[in-house]
Amino acid sequence: NAGVTQTPKFQVLKTGQSMTLQCAQDMNHNSMYWYRQDPGMGLRLIYYSASEGTTDKGEVPNGYNVSRLNKREFSLRLESAAPSQTSVYFCASSFPLRSQETQYFGPGTRLLVL
Amino acid sequence: GESVGLHLPTLSVQEGDNSIINCAYSNSASDYFIWYKQESGKGPQFIIDIRSNMDKRQGQRVTVLLNKTVKHLSLQIAATQPGDSAVYFCAEQDGDGSGGSNYKLTFGKGTLLTVNP
Numbered sequence: 001n002a003g004v005t006q007t008p009k010f011q012v013l014k015t016g017q018s019m020t021l022q023c024a025q026d027m028n029h030n031s032m033y034w035y036r037q038d039p040g041m042g043l044r045l046i047y048y049s050a051s052e053g054t055t056d057k058g059e060v061p062n063g064y065n066v067s068r069l070n071k072r073e074f075s076l077r078l079e080s081a082a083p084s085q086t087s088v089y090f091c092a093s094s095f096p097l098r099s100q101e102t103q104y105f106g107p108g109t110r111l112l113v114l
Numbered sequence: 115g116e117s118v119g120l121h122l123p124t125l126s127v128q129e130g131d132n133s134i135i136n137c138a139y140s141n142s143a144s145d146y147f148i149w150y151k152q153e154s155g156k157g158p159q160f161i162i163d164i165r166s167n168m169d170k171r172q173g174q175r176v177t178v179l180l181n182k183t184v185k186h187l188s189l190q191i192a193a194t195q196p197g198d199s200a201v202y203f204c205a206e207q208d209g210d211g212s213g214g215s216n217y218k219l220t221f222g223k224g225t226l227l228t229v230n231p
Contacts, residue, residue: 041223042203042221042222042223043158043203043221044221045218045219048218058218090157090158102148102160102163103148103219104160105150105157105158105159106157107156107157108155108156108157
């Protein structure tokens, strides 16, 4: 099993450009998450999907949209990238979104917005 | 909302010594805690977890201690090795979903552990 995979690994965008970050998991997990990690800020939740067909905002959703394409895939879209969105983005998944369930993370996408 | 914090941002130890990484939390409703290890350029990796009905849990070379009275969590690594060098995060989960948290994790900012050979 590959676990959680993310593409691309690296991306450089110009301000105003759009892009979609892809995430897939093969652990048959119901819940999926997108986080961003900035120096000194820890991991902050952008959006999550408790189950296929549902999505909800996390702590820092502004400037992002998500799509839960199916049970395996959860994408994050930046419609008009801004320098403040320069960050490392992590996707994670867990078996239902419920109490005491560990989240497993992908390797991350490093995004630079110029 | 309440968040998890760390006592020490950096910790440097000699190879073979034991390491202790500390974490304070303030949400009394949290009932599940996880320690993650993040190596440079990689995603967080699950190390060990503990539920609030326990005060100690052991894994391979790692032990997590939970003191609910003072809302304190620690990760002990025995016989620390160079491969243990990484950033360690604690995370907490609000067990009753109060405040709209819906069992999401709240992460601390991390402690950088450096192991000197």
